[in-house]
Amino acid sequence: MTTWEMLAVLAAGIGAGTINTIVGSGTLITFPVLLATGLPPVVANVSNTLGLVPGSISGAIGYRKELRGQRRRILRLGLTALLGGLVGAVLLLALPSSAFDTIVPVLIGLALILVVLQPKLSAALKRRRAQNGDPETGPHPDGGPALLAGLLLASAYGGYFGAAQGVLYLSLMGLLLNDSLQRINGVKNILGAVVNGVAAVFFLFVAEFDWTAVLLIAVGSALGGQIGAKVGRRLPPTVLRGVIVAVGIVAIIQLLLA
Template sequence: MNLAEAALIGAGAFAAGAVNSVAGGGTFFSFPALLAVGVPPVVANASNSVSLWPGSLSGAWAYKRELAPLKRYLVPMGLASLAGGVVGGVLLLRTQDSEFARLIPWLLAFATALFAFSPRISALLARWRAGRPATAQGGSAGGWLTQLLVSVYGGFFGAGMGILMMASLAIAGHEDVQEVNAIKNLLSAVIYSVTVVTFIVAGAVSWPHTLLMILTATLGGYWGATVARKVPAVWLRRVVIAVAALLTLHYFMKFY
């Protein structure tokens, strides 16, 4: 890395940490920054996942009180996340850079749509489950399979994984927002942890870029939390959506 590349990587990760602490969607800033400085697509995705790992652990720890009564439910869901994360990570490592590059615009478009329409998705799910009996505490085979599929996607790419997981948990019968966030954070931490180990063992991580991103994303997260009261989350969401849409268009033009 030269100084200009380090500045771009640091700015992208700082922005990712800041928007993740308020509105979500940080991957739209950090992942393209890695691509912009010439990091190969597969290594860029693996390095980005590693840089997000500490945040996922701290998010899970913050909800330990809400998670305590759900141990019976979390064990099979955690195993689904573990298995799916391994499969997704291995799929990424077995994908050639040229193949993954052509997938990037489609993956970004999918994640952008999820992020943009997540409030509407949440509202539709709330109406869908109204009057239905809750099944979350005991879990179900359908819920386990859905979590497995979400985890494969999370291990392979990750952007928008949280939205997918919150939707699947709502369908499974979870109604309390704090409970949904708690479970989502824990299962995301499981997915990130197993994919991080997979990527590190495979030697797919660019450590100079990743360590810089961890540092600047942490600073960005702290800064974002301090200014969250001053900037409405809705405006940050609009900025993230606009940036994500422009990046999606850029990569469609670049790779097609």
């Protein structure tokens, strides 16, 4: 990498760590930047997954107040996320590279749709909570089988690629858990750390990656995780969604033209 490319990857890591802590979809920033440096798609994806682990942990630490009293929920959902993330990591290496090149633009497109629809999903969540009355209680404090099944699939997707994984988590938990969005977001950061972590451990032994890219994203995402936890809630959601959509479109164009 040139000096300018290294700076771009570091900046992308900071942006990804920030956005991942707030809502998710940080991969839509780091992945196209890594592609622009000349890394092959699978190598870029593996390097990105490894580099985002510190960011996920940093974001979870930033939400430690919201995580209090959720140990049982975190353990149950975390085990599900771990299994799903491992399945996704295995699929990434088991499927041929040509399959990844074909699937990723579709995944990014679906992720962008989720990002755009997030306000409507949030509105539906508010209506559901208003109908239920008390948002802090419910018949399924851990979401029940429906949430476990949904998180398993979302975590498999996260281990495979990960763009908008956080949006999937927030949508699923927001609709199936009767709890505040801030507490749910704290759990989302834990689940992201679990999925990225298990995939990273798997990739360390069996996959090809770029250490320079990994280290730059790791440093950037760790800084971004703290930024997202401290000041991210003050940023206009519309601006964040606009940035994510713009970068995602660039990623799709890059992949289709490669």
